[in-house]
Amino acid sequence: MLLGAAVLIALCVFFMNDDALYHQTIVRITAVTDEPLSATEGMNGVLEARYRQTLTGVVTNGSEKQTTVTLQNNYSQSEVSTIKYRAGDKLFVQLGQGDNGQNVSVLGVKRDGWLLSTFLIFLGTMCLLYRGRGCLILLSLMTNLALICLTLNFCSIDSFFEWQWPILIVLFCVVTQLLVGGFHRQTVGAILSTLSTTLLIFLLYQLTVDRGEVIPYEMMEDVFGSAPLETIYRFSVIAGSIGAIMDVSVTIHSAVDKLTDSGEDLNVKATLASLRNIGADIMGTMINVLLFSYISGSLSIILLKLNSGYTVGSVFSYDLIFDYVRFLFGAIGIVLAIPVSEGVALLICRKGHRCGA
Amino acid sequence: MILLLTGLLLGLMVLVGGERGFHSFVFLFVNGFFGMVGICLLCCGISPAAILVIGCAVFLAVGIPLQNGCNLKSLSAMLATGLILVLMGAAISAVCLHVHITGLSEIQLKEIDNSYLSSGVDLDMRAILLVSLVWGELGALMDTSITIASSMNEILAAHPNLTERELRSSGLQIGKNIIGTTVNTLVFIAFGETIMLCLLYISNGYSLVMLINSKSFFQQFGGILFSCQSCLLVVPLTAAIFARMAVSARVTAWTEKIRKRRERRGSSDR
Numbered sequence: 001m002l003l004g005a006a007v008l009i010a011l012c013v014f015f016m017n018d019d020a021l022y023h024q025t026i027v028r029i030t031a032v033t034d035e036p037l038s039a040t041e042g043m044n045g046v047l048e049a050r051y052r053q054t055l056t057g058v059v060t061n062g063s064e065k066q067t068t069v070t071l072q073n074n075y076s077q078s079e080v081s082t083i084k085y086r087a088g089d090k091l092f093v094q095l096g097q098g099d100n101g102q103n104v105s106v107l108g109v110k111r112d113g114w115l116l117s118t119f120l121i122f123l124g125t126m127c128l129l130y131r132g133r134g135c136l137i138l139l140s141l142m143t144n145l146a147l148i149c150l151t152l153n154f155c156s157i158d159s160f161f162e163w164q165w166p167i168l169i170v171l172f173c174v175v176t177q178l179l180v181g182g183f184h185r186q187t188v189g190a191i192l193s194t195l196s197t198t199l200l201i202f203l204l205y206q207l208t209v210d211r212g213e214v215i216p217y218e219m220m221e222d223v224f225g226s227a228p229l230e231t232i233y234r235f236s237v238i239a240g241s242i243g244a245i246m247d248v249s250v251t252i253h254s255a256v257d258k259l260t261d262s263g264e265d266l267n268v269k270a271t272l273a274s275l276r277n278i279g280a281d282i283m284g285t286m287i288n289v290l291l292f293s294y295i296s297g298s299l300s301i302i303l304l305k306l307n308s309g310y311t312v313g314s315v316f317s318y319d320l321i322f323d324y325v326r327f328l329f330g331a332i333g334i335v336l337a338i339p340v341s342e343g344v345a346l347l348i349c350r351k352g353h354r355c356g357a
Numbered sequence: 358m359i360l361l362l363t364g365l366l367l368g369l370m371v372l373v374g375g376e377r378g379f380h381s382f383v384f385l386f387v388n389g390f391f392g393m394v395g396i397c398l399l400c401c402g403i404s405p406a407a408i409l410v411i412g413c414a415v416f417l418a419v420g421i422p423l424q425n426g427c428n429l430k431s432l433s434a435m436l437a438t439g440l441i442l443v444l445m446g447a448a449i450s451a452v453c454l455h456v457h458i459t460g461l462s463e464i465q466l467k468e469i470d471n472s473y474l475s476s477g478v479d480l481d482m483r484a485i486l487l488v489s490l491v492w493g494e495l496g497a498l499m500d501t502s503i504t505i506a507s508s509m510n511e512i513l514a515a516h517p518n519l520t521e522r523e524l525r526s527s528g529l530q531i532g533k534n535i536i537g538t539t540v541n542t543l544v545f546i547a548f549g550e551t552i553m554l555c556l557l558y559i560s561n562g563y564s565l566v567m568l569i570n571s572k573s574f575f576q577q578f579g580g581i582l583f584s585c586q587s588c589l590l591v592v593p594l595t596a597a598i599f600a601r602m603a604v605s606a607r608v609t610a611w612t613e614k615i616r617k618r619r620e621r622r623g624s625s626d627r
Contacts, residue, residue, distance in 0.1 A: 022566070046479045078478035080460035089455070092570070108463070112569045114456045118582050125589045130533050137537040141544060148548075152559060172545075180537035208358055227560070232553060240549025243542035250538050280374035281507075284381030284424065285500040286542075288388060292496025293546050293584065295392060297577065299489035300460065300482065306400045307480055321359070326549060328362045335369040335378075 001128065008124045015120075016113035019061040024092045026110060027057035027069055032087050037074065049077040055085055064095060071104040080304065083109065140179035147171055161231035169198060169238060177246060186253040189348045193249040193341040198242055200340070201333045205234060209325065216318055233322070241330035244286060245337045251282055252341035260349050268346065279338040290330045294323040384424065391415070405484035409491060413442055416495060421503065429612050430506035433602055437595040438502045442491065445587045449490050452579075459483050462573030494584035501539055501588045505532055505595040513603055521600045528596025536592060540585050547581035 019026045037050040053073045059065055071093065075082040085091070090110035096103045126134040151160060151168055160168075173194045181187040209215065217229035255278050259271050298319055305315050316324075370378035395412055399405055417435050425431045453459075459482045508531045509524060519527070554577065558568045568574050602608040 048478055076478075078460065078480055078482045079457075080478050080482055083457045083459075085457070086454075089457070108570060109457050109572070110570055111456045111458075111572070111575050112566070114452055115569050115575055115579065118452065118579060118586075122582055122586050122589070125586060129589060129593060130536060133533045133537065137540060140537070140541070144544075152555070157556060157560065176541055180541065208362060227553075227556065232556065236549040236552050239552065240546050243538075243545025247538040247542045251535075254534070276373075276375070280377035280381070282504075283370065283374050283378060284384055285503060287381065287385055289496040289500050289542065290546070291385060291388060291392075293493050293543065293581075294550075295389075296489045296493035297550060297580065299396070299492065300485055302396060303399055303480060303485055304461070304478065304482075306396070307478060323550075324359065325362075328359075328366060330546075332362070332366050332369060335366065335373050338373050 004127065005124065008120055012113075012117040012120055015116040018113070019090070019110075022061060022092075024107065025062050025064065025095050026060050027071075027091050027093050027104075028060050029055050029057045029085055029087050029089045029091065031056040032085060040076070051075055051077075051084070053085060057091070059095075060090070069093070069095070069104050071106065073106065136179050140176045143175050143179070144172055147175070157232075158228055161228050161235055165231075165235050165238075169242060170195065172239075172242060173198070173246065177250065181250055184257075185348065186257045186345070187250075189256075189344050190246070190249040190253040190341070193253070193337065193344040194242065194246050196344070197245045197249070197333055197337040197340045198238060200336055201241060201245075201329055202238060204332065205237060205329060209234075209237075215321060215325065237326050237329050240326045241333040244290060244330050245333045248282060248286065248334050248337040249341045252278065252338060253345050256342075256345035256349060271346070272342065275338075275342050279342075283335060283338065286334050287331045290327050290334070294327040294330075295320075298323055384420075388416075388420075399480070399485060399488070402479060405481055405488045409446075409484075409488045413439075413491070413495065416499070417442075421499065425503060425507065427615055428510075429602060429608065430503070430510040430599070432608075433595060433599040434499070434502040434506040437506075437591055437598050438495075438498050440594060441498060441502075441587050441591045442495070444590070445494065445583060446487070446491050449583055450487055453483070453486060453490075456575055456579075458572050458575045458579070459486050462576060463571060490580050490583055493580050494587045497539065497543055497584050498587050498591055501535070502591045502595045504535055505592055506599050509596065509599045509603075521604045524600035524603055525596045528599060529593060532592035532596065536589065539588050543581050543584050543588070547578060551577045 033054045034051045035054075037052050039047045039049050041047055051074070053075065055071050055073060057069055057071070059067050059069060073083070073085060075084040090113075092107040092110060094105045094107055096105070123138060126138055128134075130137070147168060151164075155164055173191055177187050177191050177194065181190060215233070217233060252275065255275065256271065259274060301319055302315055305319065306312070367379075367382050370382050372378070374381060391412070395408055398408055417439055421435050421438075422431045425434075505528055509528045512527050513519065513524065551574070554573055555568070558571075
């Protein structure tokens with residue numbers, strides 16, 4: 001355990017200081033001086049303070065290592081489109097020779113150390129607190145990640161989102177549930193119910209979104225040139241909801257397993273009644289999870305737009321709508337998964353009983 | 358179409374969950390409404406930190422007892438969630454200070470006509486980022502904590518003579534069973550949200566290294582990481598708090614008092 005923690009800390013330190021691996025020049029900021037500039041006025045008549053920073057830094061990699069550079073940076077109070085740098089930050093820069101001495105321009109902030117350390121701490125907590133089970137969960141996450149990377153490498157984007165994506169979804173379901181749930185009868189049941197619920201969601205999506213009013217796909221975040229937006233969005237809706245659907249299916253199936261475990265004759269009515277109770281229990285909180293996770297993601301941009309005079313209606317129909325539709329399908333998936341899993345679980349149980357008898 | 362789907366959701370919830378399904382829908386609606394009120398208040402320039410603290414307090418102190426009743430499991434879930442929120446809030450703000458992920462991402466800056474958005478903003482974007490990250494983990498955190506507490510409640514009801522240690526280890530056992538699916542739920546949500554971004558990076562020929570250094574990836578993926586981390590931490594904490602409180606005499610007396618008061622009220626109603 002101690003060894004694991006030591007390896008983890010060592011890796012974090014390594015990723016925080018992996019500058020030598022980069023070809024781009026990295027500068028560590030050592031000193032910052034700020035001076036105020038004149039304030040700018042926005043469209044809504046609000047004045048915003050602006051500052052100019054003079055940064056002194058040391059190059060940490062490449063042939064220019066250890067040389068000191070100075071660079072300039074302007075930032076505005078809110079840091080919406082600008083960044084206020086602090087001493088200790090690491091920046092990717094372009095070194096060049098300008099007319100008056102050295103010319104340094106900032107390309108971006110080095111964030112990999114923090115991202116990977118956060119991730120490593122997550123891995124560490126998982127292994128320390130949850131031991132074997134935790135490692136299996138991590139393995140399932142890694143396998144899914146590998147699947148994604150493989151498909152993105154080997155499939156063309158167009159054909160993948162046109163017809164190949166269901167294969168990936170099925171693989172996700174099977175791999176995740178086998179690893180997380182173990183190879184039991186109820187896992188097979190859970191996989192079956194997840195897949196059928198996902199199919200229902202897909203059909204519902206085809207019936208409503210594909211035929212209904214047009215979603216303004218081109219307003220989606222991170223759009224690029226020739227992307228097949230409709231099919232990518234469809235995939236993102238389905239992929240976003242399978243996690244929640246799996247969660248519900250596993251819960252219902254393990255409940256059925258426990259309820260029928262006593263070995264007595266199967267009382268379908270009583271089992272259904274208690275399943276109904278469980279379903280009502282988990283439904284509300286699960287949907288809440290989706291609500292919080294989806295809506296919080298776009299909080300910043302919503303506030304910015306409202307603040308600069310966009311109406312609530314336009315913000316909803318151009319920004320929030322993508323997350324809201326994802327949320328709706330996830331929620332409907334959760335609710336649908338309850339009766340579907342009940343059905344599948346009872347069918348499997350009955351079959352098992354008949355075979356046993 | 359949106360209204361139709363929302364109606365369908367309501368219909369299904371009532372059909373599957375009966376009266377309690379309807380209650381859940383109302384609760385959901387109220388949550389959404391409070392969220393909207395929060396957004397409006399933020400927009401009016403009221404301090405995000407205050408809204409965050411008050412909002413979380415309201416969700417914990419009102420939301421949990423409303424859904425689960427005023428009892429041992431609500432109390433322990435509340436305490437555990439509150440503690441983790443404070444802890445993760447501190448951790449998140451420490452990380453955010455260093456990674457500079459405030460405001461618009463590189464891609465938003467490039468693609469949107471942001472002349473409207475980038476000047477004359479009198480919002481504290483740094484605090485708003487913190488609000489959105491903590492807000493995002495609140496739902497999953499409450500869900501995990503309540504699940505653990507209520508399963509432990511069932512165990513306690515079935516075996517009233519368990520020691521603190523046994524109770525705690527049974528809570529951890531339940532945690533092991535549910536944490537996998539919870540983490541997967543969050544990860545798939547994150548995947549659905551970031552797929553477009555990953556495709557954008559791939560189609561532009563950017564490398565993985567550029568992706569993990571980018572602002573937008575941290576904004577979306579980091580949030581989910583924090584949520585998962587807090588769910589991992591809340592399980593042992595809830596188990597410990599619940600076990601401690603179940604054996605503590607003072608808390609037992611308190612729950613007993615509440616139960617009696619309710620019974621008295623119930624009998625006077627009739």
